[in-house]
Amino acid sequence: MPPIDEKVRICLLYEYRLGSHAEVATFNLNRVFGVGSVSLFSVTYYYAKFRRGDVNLALKQKGKYSKVNPDIVRAMLKRDPTLTCREIAKVFGVNGTTISRLLKKMKKGEVLPKYKYK
Structure with missing residues (x-):
């Protein structure tokens, strides 16, 4: 709908x-x-x-808010640039794809340490 x-x-x-x-x-x-x-x-x-008594006319927020803090990911990569998406994802309890998307967004905005997308 x-x-x-x-x-x-x-x-x-x-x-x-x-x-x-x-x-x-x-x-x-x-x-x-x-x-x-x-x-x-x-x-x-x-x-x-x-x-049901729900007269709230605001639209529902779709999707989830990310548990991943980009600043922490940036700090992790500065400390150890060889970390994989899966390793970072385990720390935050999310899927590796979530980290991969975040890193691609971060890469567009600023320079990240050399990172291997695995």
Whole structure:
């Protein structure tokens, strides 16, 4: 389900509080914001959320925050430039791919010690 615009989410809550059925709310919102701006599935999802008492209209954060501190990784590599992604990943309890992506981002922004991507 693609994210719904904040204005549409506000109007969804308004329609819910008016007591409109999901089908009516879908019709009204698509008439105002354009066809396809909201689906019946999305409206029923939000209606169920509102019925549970959750009227928070903010979008959920997708993905996870990384446990990896780039400064610590940089210090580890300065101390021992022969460390592999897997070895660094074990320290942080993450996958080696996570470290590899971080190192590539860090390499774009600044000079890192010579590092072998294994």
